[in-house]
Amino acid sequence: MQITNMSEFHKHIKRVIISEEELKTAIARTGEILSMEYKDKPLLLVSILKGAFIFMADLSRAITIPHEIGFMAAKSYFESTESSGEVEITLDLAQDISKYHVVIVEDIIDTGRTLKKVMEYLAGKKPLSLKVVTMLDKPDRRLVDLQSDYSLFTIPDYFVIGYGLDYGEYYRNLPCIAEFEEE
Template identity: 65%
Template sequence: MIMTDKNNFEKRIERVLISEDEIRQKLAEYGSIIDREYEGKPLLLVSVLKGAFIFLADLSRNISIPHEIAFMAAQSYFDGTTSSGNVNITLDIAQDISNYNVLIVEDIIDTGRTLSLIYDKLRARAPLSLKVITLLDKPERRVVDFNADYTLFTIPDHFVIGYGLDCGEYYRNLPYIAQYRE
C-alpha cells in the first residue's frame, strides 16, 4: 500500500505522547550519562534497524566522547501492529566486538523477544561490556524477562509511531512519538 493522501496520513495520529522537546531533553541527559560512564573506554553503539536509526543519530550527536557505530536489523512486526512472535535477524554486524564496550541502541522494547535475541547473540561474542539503551519501554507487553539498562521513556500499551517507529513503513519521519489510530 502506497500512502499518498496527507489527510489520511494525519488521521492516523491519535495523539502525541512524547513531544519533540521532551525527546531532545532526554537525549541531552542520557548523552551526558554515557559520556561519564564510557569516558576513556572503547565504545561501540549498535543500532537495531530500522526503527532506531533516528534515535541513534540524535543520541550519537549528544555523546561527546569518541565512539563507533554498527548496525543490526531484526524483524518481528512485518506489516502489522502486533508482533508476530517470530524474530528474524536480517542484518548482523561482522566486526569483532571483543575489544569494545557495546551499547545496543533500540527504539522500543515491547515483548522483549527481539532484544533478548540480539543481546544473547552479542553477549556470545564476549564484548568488554554489554548494555542496552532504549527510547521507549512498554513493560505491560513483556513476554521475555528483559530490561534495558537505560530507558528514556516508559509508555502504556499503545501502538506508537514517529521518531523512527513505523506502521507499514510510514510515520518514521514524525519528530515526536504519537499513538497510532487503528
Template identity: 40%
Template sequence: MNNDIEKVLFTKEDIEAATDRLAKQLSDEYRDKRPLIISVLTGAVLFTVDMIEKMDIMAQLDFIDISTYFGGAQSTGQLTLIHDLTTDVKDRNVLIMEDIVDSGHTLKFLIDLLKERGAKSIKAVSMMDKPEGRQYDVAVDYYGVRVPNEFLVGYGLDYKGYYRNLPYIGILKPSVYQED
C-alpha cells in the same frame, strides 16, 4: 499522517530533553571505554543519530537488522536476522540502541548473541521502554521515556514502513491498523 494520530504522547521537545539527558549520562559513564554502539535497524536510526551527535566520547558505530513485525501491527513471533554486524564485539563494551523495547524478544536475542560472541559488557539503551508489553526477562539499562501499552508511531516507530518521520511519538488510531 497527522490525522491518523489519536494522541501525541511526546513532543519533539520532550524527545530532545530525553536524548540530552541520556547522552550526558552515557558520556559520563563511557568516557574512557570506547564503546561499540549497535543501532537496531530501522527504527532506532533517528534515536541513534541524535544520541551519537550529543555523546562526547570516542565510539564506533555498527548496525544490525532484526525483525519480528514485517510491517504489520503485531509481532509474528518469528525473529529473523536480516543484516548482521560487520564489527567484532569480542572484548568490547557494547551499547545496543533501540527505538522501543516492548516484548523484549529482540533485545533478548541480541544480548544472547553478543554474549556468545564475547562482548565484555552489554547495555541496552532505548528511547522508549514499554514494560507492560514485556514477555521476556530483559532489562533496559537506559531509557528516554516510559510508554503505555499502545500502538505507537513516530520518531522511528512505524506502521507498514510509514510514520517513522513524525517528529513526535504518538498513538496511532486503531481504525488505521484494525484491518490487519
C-alpha cells in the same frame, strides 16, 4: 497500506504522547550519562534497524566522547501492529565486538523477544560489556525477563509511531512519538 496524501497520513495520528522537545531533553541527558560512564573506554553503539536509526543519530551526537557505531537489523512485526513471536536477524555487525563496550540502541522494548535474541547473539561474541539503551519501554507487554539499562520513557500499551517508529514503513519521519489510530 499505501498513503498517497497528507490527510490520509494525519488521520492515523490519534495524539502526541512525547513531544519533540521532551525527546531532545531526554536524549541530551542520556548522552551525558553515557559520556561519563564510558570515558576512556572503547564504545560501540549498535542500532537495531530500522526503527532506532533516528534515535541513534541523535544519541550519537549527544555523546561527547569518541565512539563507533554499528548496525544490525532484526524483525518480528512483519507489517503488523502485533509481534509475530518469530525473530529474524536480517543484518549482522561488521565489527569484531570483543574489543568494545557495546551499547545496544533500541527504539522500543515491547514483548522483549527481539531484543533478548539480539542480546544473546551479541553476548556470544564476547564484548567487554553489553548494555541496552531504549527510547521507549512498554513493560506491560513484556513476555520475557528483560530490563534495559537506560530507558528514556516508559509508556502504556499503545501502538506508537514517529521518531523512527513506523506502521507499514510510514510515519518514521514524525518528530515526536504519537499514538497510532487504526481505521
